[in-house]
Amino acid sequence: MSEWARVTPRDFRQACREGRYAGTTRGVALGYLQCNLVMIREPFAYEFLLYCQRNQRACPVLEVLDAGDPTPHLTAPGADLRTDLPRYAVYRDGRRLTDVTDASPLWQPDFVSFLIGSGIAFDQALEDAGVPTDKDRWVIRTTIPTIRAGRFHGPMVVTMRWLTPEHAIRAVQVTTRYPFNHGAPIHIGDPAAIGADLANPLVGPPVDRVRDGVVPVFWACGVTPQEAALVAGIDIMVTHAPAHGFVTDWEAKRLAIP
Amino acid sequence: MSEWARVTPRDFRQACREGRYAGTTRGVALGYLQCNLVMIREPFAYEFLLYCQRNQRACPVLEVLDAGDPTPHLTAPGADLRTDLPRYAVYRDGRRLTDVTDASPLWQPDFVSFLIGSGIAFDQALEDAGVPTDKDRWVIRTTIPTIRAGRFHGPMVVTMRWLTPEHAIRAVQVTTRYPFNHGAPIHIGDPAAIGADLANPLVGPPVDRVRDGVVPVFWACGVTPQEAALVAGIDIMVTHAPAHGFVTDWEAKRLAIP
Numbered sequence: 001m002s003e004w005a006r007v008t009p010r011d012f013r014q015a016c017r018e019g020r021y022a023g024t025t026r027g028v029a030l031g032y033l034q035c036n037l038v039m040i041r042e043p044f045a046y047e048f049l050l051y052c053q054r055n056q057r058a059c060p061v062l063e064v065l066d067a068g069d070p071t072p073h074l075t076a077p078g079a080d081l082r083t084d085l086p087r088y089a090v091y092r093d094g095r096r097l098t099d100v101t102d103a104s105p106l107w108q109p110d111f112v113s114f115l116i117g118s119g120i121a122f123d124q125a126l127e128d129a130g131v132p133t134d135k136d137r138w139v140i141r142t143t144i145p146t147i148r149a150g151r152f153h154g155p156m157v158v159t160m161r162w163l164t165p166e167h168a169i170r171a172v173q174v175t176t177r178y179p180f181n182h183g184a185p186i187h188i189g190d191p192a193a194i195g196a197d198l199a200n201p202l203v204g205p206p207v208d209r210v211r212d213g214v215v216p217v218f219w220a221c222g223v224t225p226q227e228a229a230l231v232a233g234i235d236i237m238v239t240h241a242p243a244h245g246f247v248t249d250w251e252a253k254r255l256a257i258p
Numbered sequence: 259m260s261e262w263a264r265v266t267p268r269d270f271r272q273a274c275r276e277g278r279y280a281g282t283t284r285g286v287a288l289g290y291l292q293c294n295l296v297m298i299r300e301p302f303a304y305e306f307l308l309y310c311q312r313n314q315r316a317c318p319v320l321e322v323l324d325a326g327d328p329t330p331h332l333t334a335p336g337a338d339l340r341t342d343l344p345r346y347a348v349y350r351d352g353r354r355l356t357d358v359t360d361a362s363p364l365w366q367p368d369f370v371s372f373l374i375g376s377g378i379a380f381d382q383a384l385e386d387a388g389v390p391t392d393k394d395r396w397v398i399r400t401t402i403p404t405i406r407a408g409r410f411h412g413p414m415v416v417t418m419r420w421l422t423p424e425h426a427i428r429a430v431q432v433t434t435r436y437p438f439n440h441g442a443p444i445h446i447g448d449p450a451a452i453g454a455d456l457a458n459p460l461v462g463p464p465v466d467r468v469r470d471g472v473v474p475v476f477w478a479c480g481v482t483p484q485e486a487a488l489v490a491g492i493d494i495m496v497t498h499a500p501a502h503g504f505v506t507d508w509e510a511k512r513l514a515i516p
Contacts, residue, residue, distance in 0.1 A: 045304060046303060046304035046307065049304065049307050049308065049311065050307065050322055053307065053311075053319050053322055054322070054332075061311050064308055064311055064312070074312075074405075147332075176515060176516060177515070179437050179438070179515060180437070257434060257435070257437060257515050258434060
């Protein structure tokens with residue numbers, strides 16, 4: 001387990017802000033809610049929020065900031081979304097540019113920031129239930145369609161984990177309790193049934209074969225709306241880099257069904 | 259139990275459309291998802307959706323229609339929200355006018371329709387668990403603040419039910435499984451603790467005393483956003499009349515956590 005597993009959210013965000021941490025947030029501040037981030041200009045905000053509403057399983061919106069405000073007053077008072085993530089993805093006119101570790105130079109005065117639930121949020125609960133979360137995990141495109149909202153549409157992105165059958169069953173039980181963080185898996189077994197693009201994961205090396213003794217388990221992923229925004233070709237968008245999320249002050253279990 | 263308890267959603271909507279039914283939807287088409295309705299003009303749609311997102315417990319949005327479209331393609335294909343509810347509340351410039359049974363004459367070409375989860379959705383589940391749902395139930399204003407979004411703000415509206423202690427506990431268990439229909443109660447016991455306005459319920463006669471052997475149980479209510487829109491004083495808004503909801507084709511248990 002990383003030395004960052006037990007850091008407080010505030011200290012972790014400060015480390016990001018000062019450039020002392022730029023790696024993945026998997027395994028970081030375990031037990032705290034992590035969110036995916038999307039920052040877009042105000043003219044796109046309604047269609048984007050509508051897209052999230054229509055595809056809530058993949059895009060559970062947890063906080064929307066007022067235009068021009070970089071501080072999530074609800075989930076992390078005092079934080080600054082422009083600096084407090086370890087790494088950002090940058091999109092211009094539908095193309096992904098090079099990642100950055102400080103989004104301040106890209107900030108637009110009418111940026112609306114969306115914090116969207118992440119499956120990383122239930123890692124601690126999975127660990128508590130004996131399900132390992134630190135490896136064999138990918139972010140992958142599928143051919144499952146999402147419901148369109150204006151310019152936003154496209155296929156669902158999933159998180160795939162290889163799990164033993166026993167762990168897969170336990171993982172269904174645990175994640176069912178997190179309806180605001182993607183909830184239960186959307187698929188178990190044959191990746192081809194959902195058109196999972198194993199050759200070109202968005203995060204992780206190519207997945208080149210079926211393994212003995214484990215089954216692939218798929219959850220709807222908060223990277224889905226980024227892909228939709230890519231399709232929409234909007235002028236400028238800044239998001240978390242996949243697997244480099246925003247660590248809030250909320251304990252993840254706060255969003256769990258008892 | 260009413261003769262309408264076992265009607266199909268389609269037949270019920272047809273009865274509304276033809277003016278053969280104009281009463282409450284409590285006890286109607288039991289087991290099917292009922293929704294609260296809000297129709298507002300497009301310039302208010304983003305702020306309203308944002309208000310719902312920020313107050314999800316009271317305003318769980320289940321479907322948002324494209325501007326100018328009166329058909330909920332997701333939850334009731336073929337239905338028409340202008341005619342298929344038994345009774346509508348009408349608001350102009352922040353004042354509530356006389357209810358109507360047909361909203362067609364009020365329809366605006368840029369109306370955006372919002373369907374919002376309703377506690378009526380879990381009545382069948384409560385009945386199955388032995389909790390009676392057909393009486394001792396009110397819709398009441400409180401002093402619990404909601405989170406503002408633009409022009410929309412105001413206090414939370416709640417549904418209050420008198421239940422025996424045994425039924426209250428069972429009701430907590432059952433409704434916890436419906437996070438997209440207000441979920442678990444927000445309060446049990448002393449109405450004064452949440453500023454519940456027992457003298458002026460929005461639905462039901464005045465509640466004038468504490469009763470022996472029962473405890474008041476309070477759920478966040480989907481009428482909350484109507485009150486916020488009233489405060490916002492927007493030009494024209496048409497909604498369901500309280501306790502006169504829209505009956506969808508979805509079985510309510512579809513939205514339940516297993």
